[in-house]
Amino acid sequence: MSGTVDKQPVLIAGAGIAGLCTALGLLRAGIPVRVLEQAAELREVGAAVSLAPNATRALDSLGVGEALRAASNWPQRAAMKHYQSGAEMVAYDMGPEMERRWGSPYLQLLRADLHTVLVDELRRLDTTALQLGARVLGVSQDGDSVTVETAAGSFTGTCLVGADGVRSAVRAALYGDGAPDFTGYVAWRGVVPTDSLRNPDFTPDTAVFLGPQRTLLRYRVRGHTAVNVVAFARVESWADEGWSLPADRAELRASFAGWHPEADDMIEGLCRAGAFKWGLFGRAALPRWQQGRVSLVGDAAHPMLPFLGQGAAMAIEDGVLMARALVRGPDVETALACYERIRYPRATNTAKRADAHGLRIHQHLVTASADAPVPRDDFAEFDFDVATTPLDA
Numbered sequence: 001m002s003g004t005v006d007k008q009p010v011l012i013a014g015a016g017i018a019g020l021c022t023a024l025g026l027l028r029a030g031i032p033v034r035v036l037e038q039a040a041e042l043r044e045v046g047a048a049v050s051l052a053p054n055a056t057r058a059l060d061s062l063g064v065g066e067a068l069r070a071a072s073n074w075p076q077r078a079a080m081k082h083y084q085s086g087a088e089m090v091a092y093d094m095g096p097e098m099e100r101r102w103g104s105p106y107l108q109l110l111r112a113d114l115h116t117v118l119v120d121e122l123r124r125l126d127t128t129a130l131q132l133g134a135r136v137l138g139v140s141q142d143g144d145s146v147t148v149e150t151a152a153g154s155f156t157g158t159c160l161v162g163a164d165g166v167r168s169a170v171r172a173a174l175y176g177d178g179a180p181d182f183t184g185y186v187a188w189r190g191v192v193p194t195d196s197l198r199n200p201d202f203t204p205d206t207a208v209f210l211g212p213q214r215t216l217l218r219y220r221v222r223g224h225t226a227v228n229v230v231a232f233a234r235v236e237s238w239a240d241e242g243w244s245l246p247a248d249r250a251e252l253r254a255s256f257a258g259w260h261p262e263a264d265d266m267i268e269g270l271c272r273a274g275a276f277k278w279g280l281f282g283r284a285a286l287p288r289w290q291q292g293r294v295s296l297v298g299d300a301a302h303p304m305l306p307f308l309g310q311g312a313a314m315a316i317e318d319g320v321l322m323a324r325a326l327v328r329g330p331d332v333e334t335a336l337a338c339y340e341r342i343r344y345p346r347a348t349n350t351a352k353r354a355d356a357h358g359l360r361i362h363q364h365l366v367t368a369s370a371d372a373p374v375p376r377d378d379f380a381e382f383d384f385d386v387a388t389t390p391l392d393a
């Protein structure tokens with residue numbers, strides 16, 4: 001919609017998953033963007049990511065489906081296993097079965113590889129869109145434009161999309177709702193070379209070990225060569241400096257002592273490969289995201305716990321819908337209101353479901369009776385098609 005964005009670009013703060021997807025959606029429609037990223041060089045950290053069918057469907061609409069598939073693993077089967085016996089408590093087919101049911105695949109890949117797919121496409125569409133070293137310091141707006149002060153200078157655009165993560169400077173400028181809150185979970189994350197494991201031929205390729213107040217997730221990435229391992233624990237508080245630090249191996253081993261040899265293999269693999277310990281931080285939902293010509297996408301708008309594997313998926317969907325709304329117009333403020341009307345309920349509800357699912361799986365072996373059904377994800381998010389959902393609903 002040419003009336004929405006004329007000569008000025010759409011400014012996007014942050015070149016994470018949400019920011020890059022917003023940029024791709026706009027560039028594909030011929031709308032200029034400026035992506036302002038604080039990092040001096042692009043280096044995605046943090047292991048791997050699972051992309052459910054709603055996320056891969058959305059990425060297909062951005063034209064990166066082929067590169068995405070080439071970089072990904074296609075998990076065939078997933079199970080929840082008992083932390084001591086190793087027995088499968090519940091299992092389901094993934095692979096062709098999932099793709100048949102939802103029309104899009106469930107994929108797993110290194111975050112760095114996803115980032116490369118998105119950045120390569122961005123640079124193919126516009127070599128000048130990305131501005132590195134541009135940490136956002138301040139935001140101001142009037143009736144016609146938004147100006148963003150950054151470490152790399154001042155940028156003016158028709159509107160600003162805050163895609164700068166859970167510690168968003170844009171959100172702080174709009175709402176000043178302080179630092180994020182510790183959620184009560186820590187996660188040790190790392191990528192373990194398969195050939196360093198005692199049993200490299202473990203099955204199924206995707207599993208969650210369920211223990212009291214602890215879970216351990218593992219899945220293959222980069223073919224058969226590596227395993228993404230994430231060990232979660234519920235704890236009282238986060239006393240460490242910062243929000244991620246090299247793992248203390250003794251603490252990690254003690255937290256998962258007595259677990260089944262297959263889970264222990266992963267913990268020892270993490271210790272050898274070098275894991276990071278992350279505090280998981282969140283925020284209370286904002287009453288709204290938009291203020292005039294500025295709005296929020298991804299973790300800046302709605303950080304969520306990772307227990308449904310939907311944080312990146314919501315960031316991708318946000319980007320696709322933000323671009324669709326801005327392309328349609330008829331003006332920036334109407335477009336941002338349309339984006340929020342569609343995305344706010346879906347993302348807020350998913351964040352609530354991720355909270356509840358996290359509690360259920362961490363408390364199952366603490367509070368449930370022996371014959372209680374194992375809490376499993378009902379895949380309620382998978383159906384949604386953000387590229388075709390009506391904007392006028």
Ligand SMILES: Cc1cc2nc3c(=O)[nH]c(=O)nc-3n(C[C@H](O)[C@H](O)[C@H](O)COP(=O)(O)OP(=O)(O)OC[C@H]3O[C@@H](n4cnc5c(N)ncnc54)[C@H](O)[C@@H]3O)c2cc1C
Pocket residue numbers: 013014015016017018019036037038039048049050051134135136137163164165166167168169170187189230278280297298299300304306309310311312313314315
């Ligand atoms: C342990 C764990 C496992 C997870 N697993 C999954 C999973 O399997 N599937 C899934 O869908 N989701 C998963 N998630 C969630 C997912 O990683 C996030 O929801 C997603 O990365 C959010 O993307 P984003 O682009 O909004 O934010 P980010 O990825 O945080 O990107 C923000 C970007 O903004 C930049 N930035 C920050 N501040 C500024 C500033 N002031 N100025 C300019 N730039 C700035 C940052 O450098 C960064 O590039 C997981 C999360 C965790 C913690």
